[in-house]
Amino acid sequence: MNVKKALILVSLIILVLTLSAAFTSSALGHYPLPLSGVRWLASWYLYTTLNPQYPKFTAMSPEAVTAIVWDYRGLDTLFETAVFFLAIVGALALMRGISLKSLAESNETTTEGAGSGLSLISKTAAKLLTPLIIAVSASIALHGHLTPGGGFQGGSAAAVAPLLLLVIFSVYFLLRRGISEKPMLTLRTAGLLGIYLTALAVVFTGLVTGVNAYVFQNQPKFDAPVGIPAYLFNTLVSGSLFLFNLSEYLAVAGGFTLVFILLSIPEELVMSLIRGEEHE
Amino acid sequence: MRFAGKVLGVFILVFVTYVIYSGSTSLYDLTTGVAVALATALITANLVVREPHKLIQLQRLAWLTAYAVRYFFIDEVKAHVDVIKRILHPKMPINPGIVKIPYGVVSDYAMMTIANSITNTPGTVVVEVDPGEKAFYVHWINAVTTEPSDARSHVSEVFERFARRIFD
Structure with missing residues (x-):
């Protein structure tokens, strides 16, 4: 055993020394050094992301990454969101016919007793953590147009709260408190509706007022003079970016929670229900 | 009344956490903080608090x-x-x-x-x-x-x- 440990130690040292020697003598080829200064593309984004002096170019958000995600390449993000929710629709379709409500009712006696879930320490801590997780996740989402973060990041963080309760208590603990597939579907649908309405808001305005406008437009452009206000009561909301982040937050939090609940139903129950449906 | 006390307790906890995590006391953060704290408190009050009178x-x-x-x-x-x-x-x-x-x-x-x-x-x-x-x-x-x-x-x-x- 000690010979084996010594061999591992020696070979690790040889590996590190050989790699270091190879890198310093350029035996593995030359690596380009980072460019000094800012590249043309980066400076374009930095120059236009928040620049009220050029209102026809700017995204009116100091957070360039969010501006790129929801404005410069917003359509790309829309299709990413569509792919993600198509996956959730697939999960729902596979699990169709399973009534979570009846599952929760049939298990009423076996939940929340001393025997179910993790220890009382974990349960108490999870209860206290739930509102704190939601607070932090909402801050990540609603600050997305100002600091690093955004709707998807915030929504994923929010879904940790039901996940904790699900593991530490039981899936039935969530179901009996109304965190079941219907409300989560509603939350997800409300979020998606918000995204689509925001994406089409400027086009509708353009149609009504009779001027040119684009789908997914945020600030006014040269040939499309309408846009979503960047300021609300003198507070920077970056036009569509705030609305997209808020909607995506609700949609992702609802979507992830939905999948977590679906995945935690006992396999035997799901299989008996799915198979039963086929045979009859 | 009891429920209102529970909501108030969670509201304060969430609001303080939100403002500290956001790291700013601008009008935007206070407004969104109140909205988030109220919504969260209404959902989780019964889960988190049992004896609201201890709050005062x-x-x-x-x-x-x-x-x-x-x-x-x-x-x-x-x-x-x-x-x-x-x-x-x-x-x-x-x-x-x-x-x-x-x-x-x-x-x-x-x-x-x-x-x-x-x-x-x-x-x-x-x-x-x-x-x-x-x-x-x-x-x-x-x-x-x-x-x-x-x-x-x-x-x-x-x-x-x-x-x-x-x-x-």
């Missing part, structure tokens, strides 16, 4: 502050120094064992405070809790005694004194 007993907050200072600057430091000594000592003088330590507090939050205080100090870890018997099973790096009441005075008496005044 401000001496509990004073005890919490005193405990935070004492715990992080005295108890944690003492435990760290002890474990560092054991690690650096050439003979590594450890005497590990799992001991039963009873607790006398009533509320879940007080119990959790004691358990997490024990676990968070190096050298002791709560491995199981028995709410029926009101006892922790604690893995102790230097189990000098297996007598429950003796072990309690070595490990958790200070934590329990504060936890009772904060939460019970």
